[in-house]
Amino acid sequence: MALPLVGFFLLFHYVPMLGLVIAFKDYVISDGLFGSAWVGWDNFARLFSSEDFPKAVRNTLMISVLRLVCGFFTPVILALLLNEVRMAGYKRSIQTLTYLPHFFSWVILGGIFLMIFGGGGPVNSAVKLFGVEPVSFLTDDAAFIAILIVTGIWQGAGWGAIIYLASLSGISPDLYEAAVIDGANRWKQTLHITLPSLVPTMITLFILSLGGIMTAGFDQIYNMYNPLVFNVADIIDTYVLRRLMGLDLSLATAAGMFQGIVGMVLIVGANIFARKISKGEQGVW
Numbered sequence: 001m002a003l004p005l006v007g008f009f010l011l012f013h014y015v016p017m018l019g020l021v022i023a024f025k026d027y028v029i030s031d032g033l034f035g036s037a038w039v040g041w042d043n044f045a046r047l048f049s050s051e052d053f054p055k056a057v058r059n060t061l062m063i064s065v066l067r068l069v070c071g072f073f074t075p076v077i078l079a080l081l082l083n084e085v086r087m088a089g090y091k092r093s094i095q096t097l098t099y100l101p102h103f104f105s106w107v108i109l110g111g112i113f114l115m116i117f118g119g120g121g122p123v124n125s126a127v128k129l130f131g132v133e134p135v136s137f138l139t140d141d142a143a144f145i146a147i148l149i150v151t152g153i154w155q156g157a158g159w160g161a162i163i164y165l166a167s168l169s170g171i172s173p174d175l176y177e178a179a180v181i182d183g184a185n186r187w188k189q190t191l192h193i194t195l196p197s198l199v200p201t202m203i204t205l206f207i208l209s210l211g212g213i214m215t216a217g218f219d220q221i222y223n224m225y226n227p228l229v230f231n232v233a234d235i236i237d238t239y240v241l242r243r244l245m246g247l248d249l250s251l252a253t254a255a256g257m258f259q260g261i262v263g264m265v266l267i268v269g270a271n272i273f274a275r276k277i278s279k280g281e282q283g284v285w
Contacts, residue, residue, distance in 0.1 A: 023044070024038060024039065025038055026039045060213075060236045063217070064216045067216070071156070072206065074157045075156075078160075080190060102156060107223055111223070138226065139229065144233060145233075148220065170197075179192070207270045207283070
């Protein structure tokens with residue numbers, strides 16, 4: 001039963017890693033992967049000496065950290081709120097509505113949000129009713145980043161809450177019954193039973209989320225950004241795409257390799273730190 005899954009990862013994740021050799025070559029398509037000349041670390045030197053790539057790294061880190069800080073606890077809060085709902089039908093309806101956006105492509109969502117926050121969109125139309133000048137949400141750097149963060153949290157919060165709801169279902173009812181006997185109200189039960197029980201799941205998801213801190217959500221940004229916000233919205237993935245479209249495959253591969261190595265280092269470092277502070281009890285492995 002595991003063979004299809006193993007074959008998938010071998011074919012689409014490990015075999016393509018052979019292409020990383022392009023980062024160390026002056027790759028020419030006609031010469032092929034092994035016929036192109038070796039240039040050593042020249043592509044990396046060219047990468048970090050350029051003006052665009054350091055800016056892309058800065059933007060990637062800024063957006064990813066904002067997503068992590070502002071959105072990490074949103075699924076936890078949503079799961080806790082849903083866990084307190086006692087009407088099963090109402091609870092299922094709310095849960096369905098909150099995780100449904102996860103299944104919509106950013107091609108669709110991006111178009112919707114561009115229409116909503118555009119100059120003639122409903123948001124600016126409502127603003128005009130109060131005698132206020134329209135806001136350039138999609139061309140102002142700060143407003144655009146705020147829209148990215150908020151819409152990203154909205155799209156993923158419901159899906160992330162599913163994992164925490166599964167963890168909540170595994171908490172023994174005996175703990176809550178004992179707490180009620182001791183006189184604990186719902187808030188104290190949440191504070192002393194529910195939240196500590198969620199900590200292992202939160203640590204695991206936090207470590208895994210660090211692995212994607214160098215991506216910053218390519219699908220969302222690519223479908224929503226424009227040249228006027230390149231200064232804050234151009235990330236590593238969009239930089240790599242531009243290099244690929246310019247057929248500078250060596251530089252694009254070097255940038256992608258740097259991105260992957262940093263993500264791996266962050267995951268391994270966070271896992272080591274989590275195991276150290278928990279005395280080996282927490283961590284992904």
